[in-house]
Amino acid sequence: xxxxxxxxxxxxxxxxxxxxxxxxxxxGHRSVSxxxxxxxxxxxFLFEYFSETQRNKGNFPxxxxxxxxxxxxxxxxxxxxxxxxxxxxxxxxxxxxQGLSYEQYFGPGTRLTxx
Amino acid sequence: QQPVxxxxxxxxxxxxxxxxxxxxSKALYSVHWYRQKHGEAPVFLMIxxxxxxxxGHDKISASFNEKKQQSSLYLTASQLSxxxxxxxxxxxxxxxxxxxxxxRLTINP
Numbered sequence: 001x002x003x004x005x006x007x008x009x010x011x012x013x014x015x016x017x018x019x020x021x022x023x024x025x026x027x028g029h030r031s032v033s034x035x036x037x038x039x040x041x042x043x044x045f046l047f048e049y050f051s052e053t054q055r056n057k058g059n060f061p062x063x064x065x066x067x068x069x070x071x072x073x074x075x076x077x078x079x080x081x082x083x084x085x086x087x088x089x090x091x092x093x094x095x096x097x098q099g100l101s102y103e104q105y106f107g108p109g110t111r112l113t114x115x
Numbered sequence: 116q117q118p119v120x121x122x123x124x125x126x127x128x129x130x131x132x133x134x135x136x137x138x139x140s141k142a143l144y145s146v147h148w149y150r151q152k153h154g155e156a157p158v159f160l161m162i163x164x165x166x167x168x169x170x171g172h173d174k175i176s177a178s179f180n181e182k183k184q185q186s187s188l189y190l191t192a193s194q195l196s197x198x199x200x201x202x203x204x205x206x207x208x209x210x211x212x213x214x215x216x217x218x219r220l221t222i223n224p
Contacts, residue, residue, distance in 0.1 A: 004156075033212065043157070043202060043214040056211040090156060103147065103170065104212070106156035 001026060004093050004107035012113045018079040021110045025072050025093030031055075032074040033104060034066060037088040046089075049074055078112075086114045116141050118205045120215035127193050127222050135188040135218045137203030146179050146186040147204040147212060150197075157202060161188070190220070198222045 005024045013019050025032050034046040045058040049068035066076040072093075078085055088109045096102030118139045125133055137146060145164045148171070149157040161171030163179035163186060171177070176189045190197055200217040 035214075042216045043204075045211045045213060048211060055209070058211060092157075103159040103162055105159065106149075108156050 004091055004105050006089075006091050006107040006110050008110060009108065010111045010113075012115065013081050014115050015081055015083060017081050018077065019081060019112060020075055020077045021089055021091075021112075023074045023076075023091030023093075023107060025074070025091075026095075026105055029093035029095045029105070030072050031094040031096060031102075032068055032072065033092045033094070034074070034076050035090045035092065036060075037090055037109070038086075043090070046076065081114045083114050086112060088112075117213055118203055118215040120201075120203055120218050122218060123216070124219040125221070127220070129193060129195055129222055129224055131193055133190040133193060133220060135190070135201050135203075135220070136185065137187070137205070137215055138183070138185045139205050141184065141205070141207050143179075143181070143184050143205050144208045145206045146177075147206075148175070148177060148186075148188050149202045149204065149214075150199045151202065151217075152199040160201075193220075193222050195222050195224065 007022045031050045033048040036044045047066045048056040052068045063079045068074045090109045091107045092104035094102045094104045121136045147162045148160040151157040160175050161177050179186045200219050202214045202217050204212045204214045
């Protein structure tokens with residue numbers, strides 16, 4: 001079974017621009033979560049989607065948004081990029097509808113650099 | 116509320132044992148453990164649920180003290196491949212999965 005895929009793998013943007021990152025979960029997984037990873041802050045939760053509905057949201061500004069499609073693929077968007085948005089963005093999928101008792105499988109991440 | 120992991124870093128020789136701890140001030144439903152090697156994505160190790168259920172790899176053991184909201188990951192007879200950063204993640208019911216800051220484990224030959 002194919003793993004979680006994320007595109008693009010690397011991205012360089014300038015301040016003020018916007019960016020869209022894509023995540024395709026493992027086949028059959030309907031829950032998708034997004035995390036931001038930086039050396040100083042570790043793994044920070046962004047959002048979690050299940051069946052096209054946002055189930056949980058982290059403490060990030062409104063510039064960060066996401067959505068999930070009917071095929072469970074998910075996208076996250078960051079508008080008006082700031083230097084501090086430079087990070088590794090990880091997507092993880094899970095098969096559990098409640099997200100409570102199933103493991104998450106992480107994709108390789110998208111490395112975003114904002115200059 | 117982010118769980119607190121200890122120690123922040125540990126260095127072992129191959130064959131030695133290690134314990135990584137994770138504690139929360141909140142009542143937890145589940146504790147998740149992941150390992151991340153440099154430049155790679157986190158990989159699932161184990162999940163421990165309130166009530167005692169556990170799922171994970173046979174060679175990994177962990178405990179979950181529900182009264183103290185603490186979990187420990189036990190790495191015995193460590194191998195070079197165990198090196199990496201270990202993260203614990205905690206859930207309060209249906210809430211988001213929140214990760215600790217990580218514990219960097221280095222295994223030397």
